[in-house]
Amino acid sequence: MSEPEAEPEATPDIQEVKAAIHDANARLTPSERRVGEVILRDYPMAGMQSVTKLADLAEVSTPTVIRMARKLGFEGFPEMQAALRAEVAERIKAPSLKRDARAETGARHMIHRYAETVISNINASLDRLDPAVFDAVADLLADTARPAYFVGGRITRANASNFHNHMQIIRSNVTLLSQTPNVWPHYLLDMDAGAVLVVFDIRRYEKDLQKLAELAHARGAAIVLFTDQWGSPIAEFAAHVFRLQVEAPSNWDSTIAIMAVVEALIAAVQAKRWDDSRDRLEELESMFSTTRVFRNFT
Structure with a gap:
């Protein structure tokens, strides 16, 4: 009998995919843990591969990979990959690219916001x-x-x-x-x-x-x-x-x-x-x- 699929939780912050794997460890099945271990072993690049390739590396089925992603709080594997891509983009962002992304308007003084x-x-x-x-x-x-x-x-x-x-x-x-x-x-x-x-x-x-x-x-x-x-x-x-x-x-x-x-x-x-x-x-x-x-x- 197949395992019931867990209801997805709130989508994790893009910075927290690795932490989400650690936090969810107790709720994962042994097969799902193997998927997490493969991702963590070469993080975040391992998670950027196709769902089929990741499943092969973890020696599990593709539905297992999808279930694991959902237990982390994502709607599915593509959403987890999108979070990983966003994380990679943040990692390599140069100082000159940060200002627009973090610009904040309003009357509050910079010292208080900082x-x-x-x-x-x-x-x-x-x-x-x-x-x-x-x-x-x-x-x-x-x-x-x-x-x-x-x-x-x-x-x-x-x-x-x-x-x-x-x-x-x-x-x-x-x-x-x-x-x-x-x-x-x-x-x-x-x-x-x-x-x-x-x-x-x-x-x-x-x-x-x-x-x-x-x-x-x-x-x-x-x-x-x-x-x-x-x-x-x-x-x-x-x-x-x-x-x-x-x-x-x-x-x-x-x-x-x-x-x-x-x-x-x-x-x-x-x-x-x-x-x-x-x-x-x-x-x-x-x-x-x-x-x-x-x-x-x-």
Whole structure:
């Protein structure tokens, strides 16, 4: 007897196809889960194939693929593919193309509209963030036996630098990779199964960062990825992934949600290492006093 077809739910946001697969996992049959696994294995391109080809790859029938799409909330497979195509278009959208799509008219001031978007980004990011992943990353970064490396892209380099700067105060054995990719192999020489590589990569995902992550993964390094809601291809090699909201009413994406998680991780790592980091902080303050880096108002 065939399974009854579930009533379609509200169509998911185009950014949430991957999340919809994860969320629906408990409601899917084993055959339908295989379809989801095939899509996730090469996301989003696997889902862009014909329904027949996708069914063959998952070793299921075409009606199974259609039922799976409906359980995700789509009217059928073509609607799910349309959402995936829209997602790909968003991933590669250049800054110059974003303004028209996000233009908003009205009397409200930009600072209020922007702030509301950022707050929404943070809330949405926290809703999907897995506390277990957060705790696992905090444990990794608190372990000084594991050298930690930090790297970012053209826009996210500042996020990597800020994270590294605080980790350098809290613990030893941390490195900020050079901005020049052709010297990254020098750092790879020292990366092994004990190393942690923290990578920041948001759309339009950078090929150099992907190659670095692939090589570090091959050497056994644990990769922690900070990316956007669509997901950098580096996720394929990452042990832990933070998918955070970045869209804003601007030509450029916002990394404020990313920084919120970074700052929370800094606080968590410092709490885990407080006895040791307190000594480092006191020694650092003594050096600041000796070198008169900061003004003394006393």
